[in-house]
Amino acid sequence: MTGGVLDVRQPAVSGRFYPARADELRAEVVRFLGAAPTGKRHHGVVAPHAGYVYSGPIAGKVFADTIVPRRVIVLAPNHTGRGARIAVWPRGAFALPGDEVPVDEELATRLLESDAGCVSDREAHRFEHALEVELPFLRARNPEAIVTPVILGGLDGDECIALGKTLAEIVTKLDEEVLVVASSDMSHYLPDDVTRKIDRHAIDPMLACDPAHLFDVVESEDISMCGILPATTMLSYARARGATKGTLIAYGTSADAFGDTDRVVGYAGIAID
Numbered sequence: 001m002t003g004g005v006l007d008v009r010q011p012a013v014s015g016r017f018y019p020a021r022a023d024e025l026r027a028e029v030v031r032f033l034g035a036a037p038t039g040k041r042h043h044g045v046v047a048p049h050a051g052y053v054y055s056g057p058i059a060g061k062v063f064a065d066t067i068v069p070r071r072v073i074v075l076a077p078n079h080t081g082r083g084a085r086i087a088v089w090p091r092g093a094f095a096l097p098g099d100e101v102p103v104d105e106e107l108a109t110r111l112l113e114s115d116a117g118c119v120s121d122r123e124a125h126r127f128e129h130a131l132e133v134e135l136p137f138l139r140a141r142n143p144e145a146i147v148t149p150v151i152l153g154g155l156d157g158d159e160c161i162a163l164g165k166t167l168a169e170i171v172t173k174l175d176e177e178v179l180v181v182a183s184s185d186m187s188h189y190l191p192d193d194v195t196r197k198i199d200r201h202a203i204d205p206m207l208a209c210d211p212a213h214l215f216d217v218v219e220s221e222d223i224s225m226c227g228i229l230p231a232t233t234m235l236s237y238a239r240a241r242g243a244t245k246g247t248l249i250a251y252g253t254s255a256d257a258f259g260d261t262d263r264v265v266g267y268a269g270i271a272i273d
Helices: 022-033 052-064 105-113 135-141 157-174 192-207 211-220 228-240
Strands: 044-047 071-077 086-088 093-096 099-102 146-152 178-183 188-190 246-253 264-272
Touching: 022 052, 022 135, 044 052, 044 228, 052 135, 052 246, 052 264, 071 135, 071 228, 086 105, 093 135, 099 135, 099 146, 105 146, 105 157, 146 228, 157 178, 157 211, 157 228, 178 228, 188 192, 192 211, 192 228, 192 246, 192 264, 211 228, 228 264
Parallel strands: 044 178, 071 146, 071 178
Antiparallel strands: 044 264, 086 146, 093 099, 188 264, 246 264
């Protein structure tokens, strides 16, 4: 690994979204993954990114169903409004309690050298939780995993689809298996029954592996799916790599954790093949 201390991105939500102690974090992730995860090879997955008490069971089922290769691209939404529209952390590592996840510097460089509009930008990553919370699951499934961290904000559907195709071109030239993780929660702060109905409108185009339809539905119906840009990009990537369908691995809402059904957030775990 090259680079110095400034290239190691420090945890932003350790102790809030997930345990701050390494042993407690490992135990919690193992519990969510289940006793003996096996998994299949997927082109991409959608996984939630809330605090583990809410979304951990859904994320655990997704990653338990997924063989995690050495190389993983993690696409996450920009909740903070900071930094570039397509922000790539270019080198170094992402720190976690008791661990550091190395950045895939070769893949990051190829992405930055593409014509997709990617920018080497740390500011978008500095306080963003949506990418960070996926990393303990990836490392639990493959301790050798390295990541290309990308934060997306302010893109339209066509730009997401173009970025996904660029990712596919880069991966094809690498000639090595790559998993693309789209970090996303679903609808926010609606009653539980409404959330489950509306979320299905966004889930269906993901199961059809249709990025343009997904983006259009979320925009036209004003669905508060925060990871629409990562999900659209991942679906475009997967289609370009030959994927034809998705599988709903798990779905739930924050009501499943504490029983409050008045204002919930939806969580979907989806695998794309």
